[in-house]
Amino acid sequence: MLTWLKRDELTFPPLDKALREPNGLLAAGGDLSPERLLAAYRHGCFPWYQDGQPLLWWSPDPRTVLYPDEMHVARSLRKRLRQNSYTVTFDRAFVDVIEGCAGPRSYTDGTWITTPMQQAYLRLHEMGVAHSVEVWADEHLVGGLYGLAMGRLFFGESMFSRATDASKVGFVTLVEHLRDWGFALVDCQMPTRHLESFGARSISRDAFARALAEHLDQPSTAIWGA
Template sequence: MRLYQLNDNNVAFPPVSAALTEPNGLLALGGDLQPNRLINAYSNGIFPWFSEGDPLMWWSPDPRAIIKLADLHVNRTLRKAIKKSPYKVTVNSAFEQVIKQCANAPFRSDETWILPEMEAAYINLHQLGFAHSIEVWQTNNDDALSPKEELVGGLYGIAINGFFSGESMFYSKPNASKFALVAISKLLSSVNVDFIDCQLLNPFLADMGASEVTRDDFINLKNKAIDIAIDKDFWHPREVNLSE
């Protein structure tokens, strides 16, 4: 099967059914990371993913990893941690810091796909109101007169109305990324969104309740989520209380 080649003059994509089975989900090459193309991609269940030195690649894997928010696994240890409230959690208060931390996460064993051009593209989407972050902060009280908050975890993703596609997360303190995931789930549940797109399954996501669905089932879920209108003020920067 011939792989579809994108160009700079047309932001359209081929149907996701045209994606390859090997490598799983590779749909197209080329194009650019301009906002209109990225928004069109996510609206159709497609995302970019490539490493340094590779061409720009676009994917729609089958199966697709999602978390049904009703199935989010908050174990006893995490529930106790949330009750103790060791962290402050915010939304859209430090997007650029979060994406940079995700790109340079010390626990990541492989090379990052969050290259400088990806950072710039998603920061642009954030400024346009389509990319959002959750931040997890820990207060450093070493200086009693001037305590400082340290960013110790977070995640970011793309939202098209009620459809949220998680891109990456990081942590530098225990449970910090789990706090971020619980926070985004709480926020989305409050506006009747019932799942998060996780793109590809990994052990961490599986432990938190993620599962795989067929591409067709994912597209149906995605289309229903996009039909959920979200108030423009929903993503305004604020603190998220997890203990309520």
């Protein structure tokens, strides 16, 4: 049975209560307050819903993750990185990045990054928890991604690209920095061929929960926006 969250309670049901079909649906309702979002990520779930749906919370099993030391970079992409075609920055244009991620896609008519979602993650950015990666060609934003950094874990949310390999360059640059900053894991949520090409793999929900317990409260050496 699906749990409906009360607005005045920030607790989530145990992860093993998530439905098998659809995979990982854990709860519905609640709100997108910073306190609830932080509680959700610490618990091991995240919001994902479309316009017209109630707010839905997910904890899929298995969970797709990338260990920074296991990142694979294709030869053609390494060549692109050596060319220095793009400039990559952090936390310089969060609003523009999340708007880019929410923009229209060729494979779908809608977006799960609704206006309330954008506003919610902007609040987390202002709190220093949500971060953006910007990819520039000259003065033009041509790609980027955003997510949350908590302890030694990075929770990836979405990326976009307006030029060849732009989001890939941003992702590789981010993961290289996360590795150097001592991050243990990048949460990719659900599997895609794109992420698997970088070395992302599936782990059990239980293994992901153990990673949360181990790394959420560990300090990193991250310097965002530098």
